[in-house]
Amino acid sequence: MFDDFFIRAIFAGIGIAFVTGPLGCFVVWRRLSYFGDTLAHSALLGVTIAYSLDFNIAVSIFFISSAIALILIQLQRKTNLPSDALLGLLAHSSLAVGLVVIGFLTFIRFDIMGLLFGDILAVNKKDLFIIWFGGALILIVLKLIWKPLFASTVNYELAEAEGLNPDKAKAIFTVLLAALIAISIKLVGVLLITGMLIIPTAMARNLSDNPKKMVVFSIIGGLLSVFIGLFSSLEFNTPSGPSIIAAALILFIISLFKIKQTIQLKN
């Protein structure tokens, strides 16, 4: 069944959408979209390391992205630079270093476009296994830290005062984000994974009045984006990442009309 590349891509996309839905909600609620971007950019460095040391790509990305996240937390504590400057610094320097290293790896054939924007042909059975297994693990851990993470997202002091541990939840969440980027890089690509986190979630925000609903709608939005995106990628021979994100954008625009309707109904 998984011998067909398109079936593999579809199932990879389904697995990813189930994870980007809930994680994306937290990224939007906690205003972490640029943070997600930074982690994703650093993933390219992870890819080059994987290639030069002949190592599993997903594992390598996971470690590099987690390391970048830890470095960021340290820099935030020890320097006087604002967070967005630090994020930009890390995002672009790790992207640049990654690309420079690729320049040196002349002995390896590299599909740089595939890395940046995803490649529907690139997903093999092993990747599929990593996506589903890793994705399930991410969701289980997220479920375990949901209470402290959600409470501290609403209000940090309230959560801490009433005996939850927001800092621990935040650190674990960061690692989950790194893991998501690691498993989804092949299908969506380095540059667009944040879009996959944010755009279906933004759509879901327009349609929901409570957090659970928003998570569910953002999973549904992600799934629809994957289906529409991959089919058009197949049809028009476009890179898979941009096609999925473009589909998500269309869904978001449709959800805007829904808001307009409800406002009119209320009046």
Place this chain on the structure above:
Amino acid sequence: MGIENNILVKLKDVGIKRNDKWLVKGVSLVVEKGKIITLIGPNGSGKSTTAKIALGLHKNIEGEVQKLTNKIGYVPQKISIDWTLPLRVKDFMLLTDDLNDKLIDEALTLTGVDHLKNKNLGNLSGGEFQRVLLARAISKKPELLVLDEPVQGVDFTGEIALYELIKKISENLNCGILLISHDLHTVMSATDHVVCLNGHVCCSGSPLDVAKNKEYKALFGEQASQTLSIYEHKHDHVHSSDGEIKKN
């Protein structure tokens, strides 16, 4: 049960320094089960800071804090909630604890906002939101309640009702309450122990003792010590926030 077993939080000579300036210094106090301790003092005297120290929210402090319970309900003075997050009152009630519907309804009814259960938190008025905050804090039946100006923005009759409720809660749940407030007259009547802060403890004791204290008079003026002509007459009914009359 010995007195030691009743202690929920104990601050011993605590202080906190930020940028070479003491925010509070040398504060000692004890919150016990079933007792209400009130912190009073002018703006910037360190009331909220002291409450946060008791809750363990400030790191790098001088002195000693013993927190002997983890069942805590907290109503902060300021709360900023980001409305990118869609949140109904009932979702907010479940924030730090898993409660069943019955407990949620009970708590919201006590503070007179049960009709708002399915409303979006962002659409509440200031006073309504304050009532929800208080309901959330008491719904989990905590051992320790820390209430930082819990009735700000609540209408006058509501204010009195809520203070009565706070007193009732401390009796019914046998929980200790650390209360911060500005309204001297209502508060003083419901309190077991008053700590008057002004960067340090300027006086403490029973409400009557504190009212007679010279430093207290210097801080709040002569009139303040007469405001102890407390609110003491009885009502035979109360008004819930939607205006309905409920018999006591």
